[in-house]
Structure formats: structure tokens, C-alpha cells
Amino acid sequence: MSTRTLILEATRRRLVEQGYANLNVRDIASDAGVNHALIGYHFRGKQQLVLAVLDEANTRLLERQAGMYAAPTPASQKWQQARxxxxxxxxxxxxxxxxxxxxxxxxxxxxxxEFTPRLLAWQKLIEGAVDEFLAGSGLELPVSGRAISAWITWFWIGMEASMALGIPEKQGHQHEALEALALLLRQAEAPQTPRNRKRT
Incomplete structure (x- = not known):
């Protein structure tokens, strides 16, 4: 395993377990089994180090998500896969x-x-998926796909924050909200039947 990989893995563990505020270069070097000077050699400061950790996962997960959205499956199934x-x-x-x-x-x-563009990449991906869904569904809505993608993106961010804080389902209702949107998608995909059809 390369020195860079050892440093990134040690940094990720420290970030997840102890948080950004407690991140210390010497502790990371000790965990990685390398001289702390090597962290400065491979990364230009603490910000570049944590961004490299984020990129290692973020790039891969964006590609995973893009592949899922590109699959020829109904939006409700894609929503379940996203869950x-x-x-x-x-x-x-x-x-x-x-x-x-x-x-x-x-x-x-x-x-x-540096962090904001990486976060907004998720919104851009979702916006494309929403636009594709609306174009294929034939739904005529009084709101833009851009607005819907913002609802979904920031709903996910808020839900992720609440779950990371340990707020339980009985108080946060996160999974209930996820299932509610799945239900709405399934209804949108169902064949539409005329209402109030006059009997002859």
C-alpha cells in the first residue's frame, strides 16, 4: 500500500471517529506509520488533505449514482436503490x-x-435525473425540475444530518418521509385513468 493511501485511510478514520476539529497531523502520521513530514510532502495543508479523503469516496459514489440513474428502470425503483x-x-x-x-x-x-462545488455535484446529478423523469412521465407541473431537484437534494442533506446526529425515526420520521416519496413516485408511474367520465 502506498504512503499516500496509508495517509488517506488514517485521515478518514480520524475524521469519522473524532471529527475535523480534532484532526491532528501527527496523530494521522502515527496511525499511518509514516513520518509526519510526509503528509506535508503529499498534501498542501489540512484542507487539501481532507478534500483528498472526500474525493476518494465522492468521485466513486457520484459515478455509482449516475450509473443507477442512467439505468432503464422506473423512477420508483431508482429511488429505492438510492435508499x-x-x-x-x-x-x-x-x-x-x-x-x-x-x-x-x-x-x-x-x-x-473547495467543498461547495463537490456538494453541488450531487444536486446537478439529481437535477438531470429529475428532468429525465419529467420528460418521460408526461406530467405537467406548475414547478420546475430545478425546484424539485433542490427539494430532493436539501431534503437528503437534512436527513443525513439528522441521522448522523442520532435522531431516531420516532422523532425524525426520516424513513417515513423516504417511503412517502416512493409512494408518490409509484402513483406518478401508474397508468392514468380518466376521472369523472360521463356515463352513456
Whole structure:
């Protein structure tokens, strides 16, 4: 395993377990079994180090999600797949990693300028999926696909934050909300029947 990979893995573990505020280069070097000077050699500062950790997962997961959206399956099935992916990302620590870097970005302008485009890449991906769904469904809605994608994106972010905080289902109703949207998608996909048809 390369020195860079050892450093990234050690940093990821520290981020998920102890948070960005407690991240210490010497601790990471000790965990990775390398001289701390090598972290400065491979990465230009703490921000670039944590962004490299994020990119290692974020790029792969965006590609995974894009492949899922491109599949010729109904939107309700894609939503269910996205839910399963989310459970995987929660278990792997990726969700907590994302939340840690978001929180750190509020007070770190350098980190925020780099983190925000990576977060918005998810919104752009969802916007494309929503536009494709609307075009294929024939639904005529009084709102834009852009607005719907924003609802979905920021709903997910809020839900991820609530679950990372440990807010249980009986208080947060996260899974209930996810299932409610799945139900709406299934109804939208169902064949439409004329209403109030006059009898002859």
C-alpha cells in the first residue's frame, strides 16, 4: 500500500471517529506509520488533505449514482436503490465524513470554496435525473425540475444530518418521509385513468 493511501485511510478514520476539529497531523502520521513530514510532502495543508479523503469516496459514489440513474428502470425503483445506497454510505462513514466537512466549511473559507462545488455535484446529478423523469412521465407541473431537484437534494442533506446526529425515526420520521416519496413516485408511474367520465 502506498504512503499516500496509508495517509488517506488514517485521515478518514480520524475524521469519522473524532471529527475535523480534532484532526491532528501527527496523530494521522502515527496511525499511518509514516513520518509526519510526509503528509506535508503529499498534501498542501489540512484542507487539501481532507478534500483528498472526500474525493476518494465522492468521485466513486457520484459515478455509482449516475450509473443507477442512467439505468432503464422506473423512477420508483431508482429511488429505492438510492435508499439502499444511502444505508451503505451511512454504514461506511461517508455520510458522517460529508457532514464533518460541511460543518467545518462554515468557518473555513478555504475549505468552503473547495467543498461547495463537490456538494453541488450531487444536486446537478439529481437535477438531470429529475428532468429525465419529467420528460418521460408526461406530467405537467406548475414547478420546475430545478425546484424539485433542490427539494430532493436539501431534503437528503437534512436527513443525513439528522441521522448522523442520532435522531431516531420516532422523532425524525426520516424513513417515513423516504417511503412517502416512493409512494408518490409509484402513483406518478401508474397508468392514468380518466376521472369523472360521463356515463352513456
Amino acid at each position: 439502499e445506497f444511502y444505508e451503505e454510505d451511512l454504514a461506511s462513514g461517508f455520510v458522517k465524513l460529508l457532514m464533518e466537512l460541511m460543518a467545518a466549511s462554515f468557518h473555513d473559507e478555504v475549505l468552503r470554496s
